[in-house]
Every structure is written in structure tokens, then in C-alpha cells.
Amino acid sequence: MSSSGILSIDLLGEQIASVLADPATTHGLARSLRAAAKEIELHRYHHASRRAWPHRHIDGKPTKVQIGGGSHRIDGFFNIDLVPPADLLWDVREGIPFRDDSTAEIFSEHFLEHIDYPRSAKRYVREAHRVLAPGGKIVTGVPDAAFALNQYPGPLGTSDETIERWYAKRDCRDDINTRLDLVNLVFRDQDDDPTYTPHLWAYDHEKLVQLFSEAGFTTVEPWAFDPTMSNPKRCWGSVYVVATK
Ligand SMILES: C[S@@+](CC[C@H](N)C(=O)[O-])C[C@H]1O[C@@H](n2cnc3c(N)ncnc32)[C@H](O)[C@@H]1O
Structure with missing residues (x-):
């Protein structure tokens, strides 16, 4: 620039x-x-x-990398995020600043739905494939749109429980309290609230498998939630996959 x-x-x-x-x-x-x-x-x-790093590569070769972890740091992982307190402040819509085949593991949860699809999401997944060494793995978790959509035809009580579990800490319960409000939250989050970044695309298991397969990953499997890595609050209503290069 x-x-x-x-x-x-x-x-x-x-x-x-x-x-x-x-x-x-x-x-x-x-x-x-x-x-x-x-x-x-x-x-x-x-x-x-x-x-x-004017050559677009950082000097080191971190073995384990978390992308979009926010304040949720994982021991032993190099954290990349747009904003502090990450180890590297970087916008991954612009690529991942590592050399080819240089890392073993990438982890991200509740990040992918915040970048635009298809341009940035597909670019990010291609970049993950480029920087992972052969056999390397990327774990990705997102809010499960199928989970929310499945609740739409059901009783209000179930949706209400989801809204409560996902959004209890926010000051939004007076406005967000119907089954369709839950669907809206998955697709947009509170995009009128300047303190939250909106959701730009919704995902389910099928969409994640398609995204990672198209980018060249050999296998894409469900990932069993691991509370030693994940933010515990993501346990409910999320879908995770692990893709192997
Ligand atoms: C909803 S927070 C999730 C934080 C954490 N993973 C968790 O589950 O609690 C989304 C995170 O993704 C980061 N993020 C969004 N877009 C990004 C981008 N283009 N490049 C890097 N990080 C990004 C945000 O700054 C934020 O920290």
C-alpha cells in the first residue's frame, strides 16, 4: 500500500x-x-x-494454528485473528501468510460464517489446503444451520431453549423470541448491533463437506467436540468437520 x-x-x-x-x-x-x-x-x-512481512510469509512455521479464536486462546497454538489479542493480526480474507506445506493443524470455530461466501470462504479453504503439509488436518466448527432449521417446525419451547443457550448473555431477548427469530439469528446474527459482527453465510454438514472436498481435501469427516480445544459454549448447536489434506 x-x-x-x-x-x-x-x-x-x-x-x-x-x-x-x-x-x-x-x-x-x-x-x-x-x-x-x-x-x-x-x-x-x-x-x-x-x-x-512484505513477502507475505511470516518467518516461523507454527505447527498448530488457530484462526478466528478471538479471546479464546488454545495452549500450543499460534493464533491469527483480525483483532487483538492474537499472535498475528491478519485478515485471512487476504490469504494465510505461511509457506506451502508448512503447518500440521489448523483449528477454527464460529469464524467461517463471518466471512463472505463464495469469494472469501472458498479462498480461505484453498489457502488452508496450500499451507497444510500432506496429511495435515483442519478442524472447522460453525453454528449448525440445520439444527436451527429443524427446530422451526417444532414447538416454541425448543427454539426458546436454543436462543437462551446461545444468546443469554446478550440484551436481545425482548426482540428475539420466536422460532423465525432463531433462524434469522443463524443467518445474520444481530447485524444491527455494532458490537456483533454479522453472519454472512450459513453452513450445515453437507455444505462443509462440499467446501473442503472442492478445495482438494482427501477426506472430510465429522469431528467429535473436544472441550480441551474448543470454547465450551460451542458444544451445543454447532457442526464440526475435520478435513485431511
Ligand atoms: C464469533 S468470534 C468466535 C471466537 C472464538 N472462535 C469462539 O468460538 O469463541 C469470530 C472471530 O473471528 C474473527 N474473524 C472474523 N473475520 C476474520 C478474518 N477475515 N480474518 C481473521 N479473523 C477473523 C473475529 O475477529 C472473531 O475473533
Whole structure:
């Protein structure tokens, strides 16, 4: 990125902040600008890391890597995320900054549904295939759309339990309390709430198998939930697969 590019992005960030601070800014414009402001922040983090590794590869070869772990760090794993406290702040929509065949294991949960499909999701899975050594494995967990959709024809109580388990800590229960609200949450999350990043695509077992098979993985199998690695709160209503190169 040229220095003039960084300058104009800084300027754009300042202009957006000032429009957002203006009470006359309409709700619709504010929603779009908040999303742009967030992408500007991520762009800054990403390019700061990229400047440290201008050849697009980090120096080391981490054996185990977690992508999109957020604050859930796993012992012995090198953590890549858009935002702190990761070991590397990096936007994997731009690729994975490792050499070919250089890592043994990749783990991610509740991350894939936050990147756009097909462009970024397919690129990410192809990149995972490139950086894994032969025989290497990638474990992927996502909210199980089939689980939520299966509850739609059933009694409200079951959906209600899911909403409670998934979203109890959020201040959304007054607005999200029907079976269709649960389906909406799986497909969009609370995209009107600036503190949550929306879901951009929904997945089930079949879709995950297709995605990883298309990218060249030899086997794609269900993965048994392992609480020593996973965030325990993902145990319920998620679908996981392990794909082997
Ligand atoms: C819903 S959180 C899940 C965190 C953790 N895996 C868990 O299950 O609790 C999604 C995480 O993915 C990260 N993420 C989203 N898009 C990303 C991208 N393009 N590159 C790297 N990380 C990304 C977010 O910053 C966030 O930490």
C-alpha cells in the first residue's frame, strides 16, 4: 500500500467518525458507515502486519494454528485473528501468510460464517489446503444451520431453549423470541448491533463437506467436540468437520 493510500484511508476514517457523530445522520447511513469504519480499522491492523512481512510469509512455521479464536486462546497454538489479542493480526480474507506445506493443524470455530461466501470462504479453504503439509488436518466448527432449521417446525419451547443457550448473555431477548427469530439469528446474527459482527453465510454438514472436498481435501469427516480445544459454549448447536489434506 502506498503512503498516499494510507493517508487517504486515515482521512476517510476521520470523515466517517465525524459523520457518525452528527445527530442528523440517518440510521441507514450510520449502519453502512459503522461497517466501513470497522473495515478501515481491520485494514490498518492487516497492513501493519503485512509491512512486517512484505513477502507475505511470516518467518516461523507454527505447527498448530488457530484462526478466528478471538479471546479464546488454545495452549500450543499460534493464533491469527483480525483483532487483538492474537499472535498475528491478519485478515485471512487476504490469504494465510505461511509457506506451502508448512503447518500440521489448523483449528477454527464460529469464524467461517463471518466471512463472505463464495469469494472469501472458498479462498480461505484453498489457502488452508496450500499451507497444510500432506496429511495435515483442519478442524472447522460453525453454528449448525440445520439444527436451527429443524427446530422451526417444532414447538416454541425448543427454539426458546436454543436462543437462551446461545444468546443469554446478550440484551436481545425482548426482540428475539420466536422460532423465525432463531433462524434469522443463524443467518445474520444481530447485524444491527455494532458490537456483533454479522453472519454472512450459513453452513450445515453437507455444505462443509462440499467446501473442503472442492478445495482438494482427501477426506472430510465429522469431528467429535473436544472441550480441551474448543470454547465450551460451542458444544451445543454447532457442526464440526475435520478435513485431511
Ligand atoms: C464469533 S468470534 C468466535 C471466537 C472464538 N472462535 C469462539 O468460538 O469463541 C469470530 C472471530 O473471528 C474473527 N474473524 C472474523 N473475520 C476474520 C478474518 N477475515 N480474518 C481473521 N479473523 C477473523 C473475529 O475477529 C472473531 O475473533
